[in-house]
Amino acid sequence: MKVHEYQAKELFARYGIPVPPGTVVTSASDAEAAAATVGKPVVVKAQVLVGGRGKAGGVKIAKTPAEAREKASQILGMDIKGETVKKVLITEAVDIAHEIYVAVIMDRRAQKPLVMGSADGGVEIEVTAKENPSAIQRVWVDPLYGVHPFAARRLAMALARDAELAKPMADIIQKLYTLYDEVDASLAEINPLVVTTDRRVLALDAKLNFDDNALERHPDLEAMRDLDAEDEGEVRARNEGLSFVRLSGNVGCVVNGAGLAMATMDLVKHYGGQPANFLDIGGSSRPEKVVAALSIILQDTSVKSILFNIFGGITRCDDVARGLVTAFAQMNLKLPVVVRLTGTNEKEAREILRQVPAIHPAETMDEAVKKAIALAA
Amino acid sequence: MLADSRSKKGNRNVSMPIDRNTRLVVQGITGRDGSFHAAQMAAYxxxxxxxxTPGKGGSKFDNTVPIFDSxxxxxxxxxxxxSxxxxxxxxxxxxxCEAADAGVRLVVCITEGVPVRDMLRVVPFLKERGARLLGPNCPGLIAPNARVKVGILPASxxxxxxxxxxxxxGTLTYEVVYQLTRAGMGQSTCIGIGxxxxxxxxxxxxxxxxxxxxETEAIVLIGEIGGSDEEEAAAFIKEKVSKPVVSFIAGQTAPPGKRMGHAGAIVTGGSGTAADKIAAFxxxxxxxxxxxxxxxxxxASAAPALKRAS
Incomplete structure (x- = not known):
């Protein structure tokens, strides 16, 4: 799960990481009022979950409250990579002397959290990694100790190159790690962490991603989820216990298991078709899950055929077949449906599916995919 | 004594993790999935x-298998x-951690949805005790020659x-194993790493x-997007593996930044793509x-001498 900058900054503030004061607003007039309260030039920042808002024109400086109103009205409603801007953050514009990058990520290879820092702040870390890899400092963390104070000091010194500034910076690094650890984050990033001309150290931006598997123990974080910014189908799927990602093709896919679901999408593409989605109906599939899966896929009017690829292990093929029968009865399905069911209770499933003559059966994954593509054309 | 850390630290041996010497304990045997698969494993x-199952010690599973509290x-x-x-x-x-602390040598965790933060603490705990962990979020493993399975892979x-x-x-492995079996290419051991x-x-x-x-003459490796385990495997194969290896990578059409079902199946910052992994192999x-x-x-072409069932 991702949260907006203003939400991440709330958590930063709770952990004692200094952030410039800001107000989040949803209208141009509120933006003007918020800028008037600041009493100095402000930055108007689009609050979106996608990256690259700066390049898209979603971050603008305003010298006066009237200008803040004008900029906010330009930014609110703007489309940034498919996400509509509904909120802007009004925050004090600070005079920057030096920009730094600092983040905590999970290093899958080392199986440890990793604190990364670069004296080239304001640049995406992937760019720095490519163009100036030696600028990146790395500190691996033993989760039983956290970031040792000495390690935070060394990293801060390398980034700040100034003993006096290194002290608050080391403090921020340790707090950022504590936050990362305590909230089950998968990424905690400050880019840029700035030194102002009056020598304050401030987190000018804030990015937090959370481990979806841990949200059950953080109801306060789950409450921060912005359902408006997420795909409606993806939200519904999550509520139904399905895993769904929308793509742009016309062959709707219903598969059990993430690996098989990816391989099915790939196979659709391989045979010249375009998958409409990734959908994993999961392990023990009750008939209701099949109905839910179909109704989510059918919301997308570009879908022209539906492909079921089920390999029964824990999933029982007859459960899926019963779900299909129910779905046909309830939903007035007009699209062609290709079904391939193999594995546990396959024979029972075949018997059940005879009730639905509109279903196109297939023996193998390849045959099913080819049929679904032909029917979508 | 609550934690006696009875197992000895030692080098991992390289014999296959399950065989006829496997003596299995099922943690969560009274639950819906645990009881179903306990019966399936025993039947195989x-x-x-x-x-x-804590609190159910003294009772029996299926009237034969003793259940303990720990x-x-x-x-x-x-x-x-x-385990x-x-x-x-x-x-x-x-x-x-309980299984490893009790001296179990191989711990197979089927459970999906374990927070990463928990795993970062579990992995070193097991290493200290010399126990091997398979998973989590995995289907387990099966050794058809020995007729032993631990997990949920369908024996059929x-x-x-x-x-x-x-x-x-999980299911993509079933698909591939099913195709191997239909082609007469039996398996020594099938392992789902999660x-x-x-x-x-x-x-x-x-x-x-x-x-x-x-028992193994050829190896099939099925990878997917996310992380760099496949790239590291490719480097290892070059140095240390003389047996023929064939691979497949799922997720070539996956959009970046989206988690594709598995918590680990995500392309982030341009790394972990299927194209990179395919190129590495x-x-x-x-x-x-x-x-x-x-x-x-x-x-068949990489291992022409492979014994095939008729």
């Missing part, structure tokens, strides 16, 4: 010696050396033989096992199947 031929008691009473875990995600990390699709299969996926970002046993660990295993001479149904023919 696995030596199921104990179950554990893994320590189960190990003391039955000599269990392997499989079906408990809910919030309790899975503790169950893994496997066949005794000499192809070793290792995969990050779809999470932090797992106990990775591709390299399994390649090392298959290379040393006398191609660079070390490992044939990569474009589609799953191509795998059997690639195995």
């Amino acid at each position: 031929g696995t030596n199921l010696v104990a179950g554990v 893994v320590h008691e189960a190990v003391d009473a039955t000599g269990a050396n392997t 499989v875990i079906y408990v809910r995600a919030p309790f899975a990390a503790d169950a893994i 699709i496997v066949q005794p033989g000499s192809v070793g299969v290792v995969s990050r996926s 779809g999470d970002p932090v797992i106990g046993t990775n591709f390299i660990d399994c390649l090392r096992l298959f290379q040393a295993d006398e 191609a660079a070390v001479g490992v044939p990569v199947a474009k589609i799953p149904s191509e795998i059997t023919s690639l195995v």
